């Protein structure tokens with residue numbers, strides 16, 4: 001018996017390594033069990049930062065909940081969590097005293113929300129974690145959060161093809177697929193092509209690409225300007241890579257207001273071009289999910 005091995009009450013050998021292995025297996029079992037109780041799981045992804053993943057993730061969650069479906073929203077952007085802000089959440093999750101599981105925060109339209117932001121002291125606290133800690137956190141969000149029975153879980157990912165993204169692709173089984181967000185700028189299109197190829201390598205379906213911040217309509221003169229690069233750039237990439245194009249969402253001051261004042265755009269009363277475009281995109285996405 002090695003120096004760190006002991007025997008448990010039944011005379012079986014244990015060691016810190018064995019105990020850790022057992023805990024990992026138990027967490028894996030819990031992840032599988034919890035994911036089975038969520039009917040549809042969708043991740044919002046992009047190789048490029050700042051293109052509107054979180055904006056689209058938060059509003060998609062609202063949209064699913066508006067249809068009367070039980071919905072969850074998980075922010076897996078560990079170093080820059082901000083989906084809770086777009087959902088207007090200010091409180092923190094509780095821990096179930098018996099099961100020790102995290103009870104997600106009840107958001108607008110009863111969306112169940114979990115984010116690293118809830119574990120931090122304040123909005124200004126940085127998360128300085130290396131890969132294994134980030135991976136540990138993703139596992140905890142999937143396996144020890146009491147999601148219950150849900151129709152939809154919308155997962156917001158950080159930019160790129162890093163640890164959290166890989167983890168979600170490997171652990172969330174089955175994942176309905178990813179919704180890829182891009183602007184029409186060449187720089188974004190290249191990064192997004194990598195994301196799509198990564199999804200294919202990981203055998204995760206690509207539900208489609210959304211073009212965000214496509215145009216800006218001047219409120220004074222009504223002139224429409226293509227903000228990022230060439231017209232139809234995202235649609236052309238979708239056709240080149242043979243993935244569905246879900247639609248274009250224009251620049252919309254309401255989205256900026258959502259970020260500043262935490263009012264989800266989709267539940268705002270006023271109609272807007274972006275809201276109409278978002279609803280169209282949502283219809284296309286549902287169509288792809290039903291295929």
Ligand SMILES: Nc1ncnc2c1ncn2[C@@H]1O[C@H](COP(=O)(O)OP(=O)(O)OP(=O)(O)O)[C@@H](O)[C@H]1O
Nearest residue numbers: 049050051052053054055159250251252255256259
């Ligand atoms: N259609 C839009 N019109 C106007 N502003 C938008 C639109 N979409 C997103 N924004 C704004 O762009 C900024 C970036 O959006 P968001 O945070 O959703 O991007 P992201 O891809 O999640 O970024 P990150 O890579 O940092 O996670 C935010 O200030 C958001 O309010």
Ligand SMILES: [Mg+2]
Nearest residue numbers: 053054077157
């Ligand atoms: Mg984001």
